[in-house]
Amino acid sequence: MISTEDLLAQIPQVLKGTDFPTLGEKYEGKVRDNYSKDGRRILIVTDKLSAFDRIITLIPFKGQVLNQMAQFWFEQTKDVMGNHVIEFPDPNVVVAKECTALPVEMVVRGYITGVTSTSAWTHYSNGVRDFCGNVLPEGLKKDQKFPQPILTPSTKAEHGEHDESVSKQNILDRGVITEAEFDEMADAAMKLYARGVEVAAKQGIILVDTKYEFGKDADGNIILIDEIHTPDSSRFWYADEYEKRFADGTPQKKIDKEYLRE
Ligand SMILES: Nc1ncnc2c1ncn2[C@@H]1O[C@H](COP(=O)(O)OP(=O)(O)OP(=O)(O)O)[C@@H](O)[C@H]1O
Numbered sequence: 020m021i022s023t024e025d026l027l028a029q030i031p032q033v034l035k036g037t038d039f040p041t042l043g044e045k046y047e048g049k050v051r052d053n054y055s056k057d058g059r060r061i062l063i064v065t066d067k068l069s070a071f072d073r074i075i076t077l078i079p080f081k082g083q084v085l086n087q088m089a090q091f092w093f094e095q096t097k098d099v100m101g102n103h104v105i106e107f108p109d110p111n112v113v114v115a116k117e118c119t120a121l122p123v124e125m126v127v128r129g130y131i132t133g134v135t136s137t138s139a140w141t142h143y144s145n146g147v148r149d150f151c152g153n154v155l156p157e158g159l160k161k162d163q164k165f166p167q168p169i170l171t172p173s174t175k176a177e178h179g180e181h182d183e184s185v186s187k188q189n190i191l192d193r194g195v196i197t198e199a200e201f202d203e204m205a206d207a208a209m210k211l212y213a214r215g216v217e218v219a220a221k222q223g224i225i226l227v228d229t230k231y232e233f234g235k236d237a238d239g240n241i242i243l244i245d246e247i248h249t250p251d252s253s254r255f256w257y258a259d260e261y262e263k264r265f266a267d268g269t270p271q272k273k274i275d276k277e278y279l280r281e
């Protein structure tokens with residue numbers, strides 16, 4: 020555990036961005052600086068914290084924490100789905116296989132929660148009962164566990180645009196991926212989430228929901244890219260207080276960036 024004093028002392032050292040022209044062609048995501056060259060993509064995870072598709076602030080060690088959590092989870096799930104990892108040469112860096120990203124993000128939700136306009140709870144409390152093709156029963160309460168995890172695919176928006184939650188049929192109608200591709204990604208997402216829930220539970224943590232991105236590698240295989248089960252892509256709650264807080268209707272004890280969105 021890092022003391023507040025040590026964290027504060029590191030603020031001048033936060034990693035805001037990088038500039039390494041020799042590493043390849045640069046693409047700046049909201050959080051990751053990407054360099055592509057010779058079939059490889061070097062992703063440098065900065066300390067930027069984004070919410071609502073904007074950079075809100077910088078937090079010492081955030082990039083490293085994210086990258087090392089992703090490293091752990093890529094390892095824990097590689098038997099479920101192949102991934103883009105080649106190596107982790109530095110706490111903030113992953114060298115990955117360059118893929119053609121598939122323009123659909125697979126969001127899996129085990130609980131109905133959230134405060135943003137795209138959250139399951141926001142839609143539900145506004146009266147939505149068909150959420151991306153999932154029929155939701157009446158009477159759900161905030162933070163309630165779904166009988167089965169649900170899949171709510173989302174279009175991966177162009178740089179600067181906002182993602183949109185949609186049904187499978189809607190995605191197929193857009194013609195951006197084939198049905199076989201969709202089904203393979205959907206199946207992998209549900210299995211990855213199940214593994215995540217199982218591993219997190221051993222540490223007393225609930226993996227509430229999460230988002231996966233997939234790409235096609237040079238051989239045409241669909242593999243997991245970007246990041247997995249990090250506090251940027253997922254919500255996490257403490258398991259030991261879940262039931263009591265849910266029964267009382269009080270907010271869950273969490274370790275993700277939901278506090279920032281709130
Ligand atoms: N192995 C890979 N091959 C190709 N693209 C990848 C790979 N891994 C991640 N990406 C893409 O690289 C980018 C990572 O940067 P980052 O996560 O900061 O972007 P973002 O802000 O989430 O998304 P955007 O690209 O919309 O700004 C994402 O666009 C992601 O889809």
Ligand SMILES: [Mg+2]
Nearest residue numbers: 048049050245
């Ligand atoms: Mg991203």
